[in-house]
Amino acid sequence: MKKSLLFLFLLLVSIPTKAQNAQDIIDGLKKELKANPDAKKTASIYSDLTWYYSKINIDSALYYGGKATVESKKLNDSTLMAQVYSDIGAVYFIKGDFVNSKSNYLSAYKIRKLRKDVKGLAKINNNLANIYEKTHQYKQAMASFLEALTYFESVKDEKNTSIIKGNIGLIHLKLKNYPKALKYISEVIQYQEKNDFKEELCVSCLNLGNVYLHMQDTINALKFYDKSIKACTAVGNKKGISSGFNNIASIKSEQKKSKDALALYQKSKQAREELNSDLDKANFDLNMAIELVTNKKYIEAKKLLQLTRTFFEQTQHHEKLQKNYKSLIKVYSYLNQPDSVDFYVDKLAILDEQLLVSKAEKQTAELETKYQTEKKERLIQKSKAEIATRELEIKKKETQFLILGLISLALLVIIYLVYRQQKLKNKQQEQEFELKSAIAKIETQNKLQEQRLAISRDLHDNIGSQLTFIISSVDNIKYAFDIQNAKLDAKLSGISNFAKSTIIELRDTIWAMNNSEITFEDLQARIHNFIEKAKEAKEDVCFNFEVDTSLKNVKFTSVEGMNLYRTIQEAVNNSIKYANPKNININISPNDNAISITIFDDGTGFDIEQTALGNGIHNMRKRIADTGGLFHITSARETGTKISIQLKKD
Numbered sequence: 001m002k003k004s005l006l007f008l009f010l011l012l013v014s015i016p017t018k019a020q021n022a023q024d025i026i027d028g029l030k031k032e033l034k035a036n037p038d039a040k041k042t043a044s045i046y047s048d049l050t051w052y053y054s055k056i057n058i059d060s061a062l063y064y065g066g067k068a069t070v071e072s073k074k075l076n077d078s079t080l081m082a083q084v085y086s087d088i089g090a091v092y093f094i095k096g097d098f099v100n101s102k103s104n105y106l107s108a109y110k111i112r113k114l115r116k117d118v119k120g121l122a123k124i125n126n127n128l129a130n131i132y133e134k135t136h137q138y139k140q141a142m143a144s145f146l147e148a149l150t151y152f153e154s155v156k157d158e159k160n161t162s163i164i165k166g167n168i169g170l171i172h173l174k175l176k177n178y179p180k181a182l183k184y185i186s187e188v189i190q191y192q193e194k195n196d197f198k199e200e201l202c203v204s205c206l207n208l209g210n211v212y213l214h215m216q217d218t219i220n221a222l223k224f225y226d227k228s229i230k231a232c233t234a235v236g237n238k239k240g241i242s243s244g245f246n247n248i249a250s251i252k253s254e255q256k257k258s259k260d261a262l263a264l265y266q267k268s269k270q271a272r273e274e275l276n277s278d279l280d281k282a283n284f285d286l287n288m289a290i291e292l293v294t295n296k297k298y299i300e301a302k303k304l305l306q307l308t309r310t311f312f313e314q315t316q317h318h319e320k321l322q323k324n325y326k327s328l329i330k331v332y333s334y335l336n337q338p339d340s341v342d343f344y345v346d347k348l349a350i351l352d353e354q355l356l357v358s359k360a361e362k363q364t365a366e367l368e369t370k371y372q373t374e375k376k377e378r379l380i381q382k383s384k385a386e387i388a389t390r391e392l393e394i395k396k397k398e399t400q401f402l403i404l405g406l407i408s409l410a411l412l413v414i415i416y417l418v419y420r421q422q423k424l425k426n427k428q429q430e431q432e433f434e435l436k437s438a439i440a441k442i443e444t445q446n447k448l449q450e451q452r453l454a455i456s457r458d459l460h461d462n463i464g465s466q467l468t469f470i471i472s473s474v475d476n477i478k479y480a481f482d483i484q485n486a487k488l489d490a491k492l493s494g495i496s497n498f499a500k501s502t503i504i505e506l507r508d509t510i511w512a513m514n515n516s517e518i519t520f521e522d523l524q525a526r527i528h529n530f531i532e533k534a535k536e537a538k539e540d541v542c543f544n545f546e547v548d549t550s551l552k553n554v555k556f557t558s559v560e561g562m563n564l565y566r567t568i569q570e571a572v573n574n575s576i577k578y579a580n581p582k583n584i585n586i587n588i589s590p591n592d593n594a595i596s597i598t599i600f601d602d603g604t605g606f607d608i609e610q611t612a613l614g615n616g617i618h619n620m621r622k623r624i625a626d627t628g629g630l631f632h633i634t635s636a637r638e639t640g641t642k643i644s645i646q647l648k649k650d
Contacts, residue, residue: 043071518561579603
């Protein structure tokens, strides 16, 4: 019954030829537990339950993994302990937690190395290689696969040899060498079909389907995805079932068959939820969000994209992040939120730049490694030649030996100088690339600033002048004609005042656009100007505005700064219009890891529970929410009204 490791990416296994459903095996193991076996048998059963639950429920697998760890430590059984670590490493791999997966594999590796378990070490090398493949360390992955393959070929273990060849095919798929990937994985499937290894066919057929999909052969891709689902269903592999349905759904989505795609995504979701894998859930949600964007369901898509963005940023799945950012740009474009579009355009540009730099660093490291390897090979070959020469001539001519030693030393010095020169050249190229990237970023920012200035000039020169013309025209009408109609006179005055207030708001907007960053000190000056105008209208109201000196240089984007300004302006206007206060106080101060903004008056309050809140308060609440803050209002007829705003402190 004892098993080894099998993941989505063809880890090493040794399972009976006739595959059994994982749930049936689990039920049998639990019956054995009820028979109260001895301590060693109990620990072994816990280890088996960890492995088989990894295919259908991650939480249960980790639960029994914990029990197996405790029991094997009590027994001080290093062989069992190594197996338990390997099983837990498999569970974390399926969950998508590669850090914990690698940690457990290395713990197993350490034990097996002490025990000189060559076969066990070969299996762990294969499993570690799968982690390297998932984290895009393809060179390390290939080296570990080949090391494991060398052992299994030497002992003529055909089953494990075929599994590793399938994994090597997967590396070729990642490197976009599709003909080689097709050759390796096809040969593996022939062997597995011949021996009816359904457990392995579940994964191999899924991988071959991926190869055909990248080759744009959707007919064969669908054929092998269907084979994979059937094999996975036979052995109860929830992860394989979920991945198969998910991949078929992606093809249906590309074929514009949204109804079929959504139905298949639901099947994938059901299998994935039973498995409870964080990585599978994030991949599924991302695919679902992309499908929702295709169907113009932007609000639903945005929620899923924001959830998956957080996961992929934390786990650094850069390829998935690129898809996420591109989809968010589309969503916010359709939702007409240009600031959010700009935000994710910037994040995508930064990510692309990081990947480009990472690729350049990786290529440089590979060149350096290749150089070092070639240097070592030359030294080894030279040393062999020198040894042969010494064996033949050491007794004849000691002087020749000395000359050869001097020549060797000279060659080493030359090699070192060449290496040093190459290293300096590589470093210079890296610095040049970084400088070019920085210059390109600065040029992009300068272009954006120029566009902002151009728009603000257009607003000032065109709309501003038109509003001024309206004010002038209204005033000319009033002075040119003796208007006896009081209503008409009031209407004209209202138009003039509205145009004047619009000009003030336009100037505020232009001010915000001309500043890429706004500080509390900038806001304080702007709000003081607004309060001075408010005093002209309400001379009997005493205004008090205070900003803690430690916050004056806190910076906001132009949009965030404008939202804060408009919120404070709206709060003061509401107080003047409706509360008839004697004092209006504005206070901005630090509060632990936040910034507290309070606007309160001693005027006539109102019953919040009994009063319908107007658009002004709703707008204030939305502005603060867009800024990432919290908005709260309290009011009472005896004490006045108080608005509290809490902003996160960077």
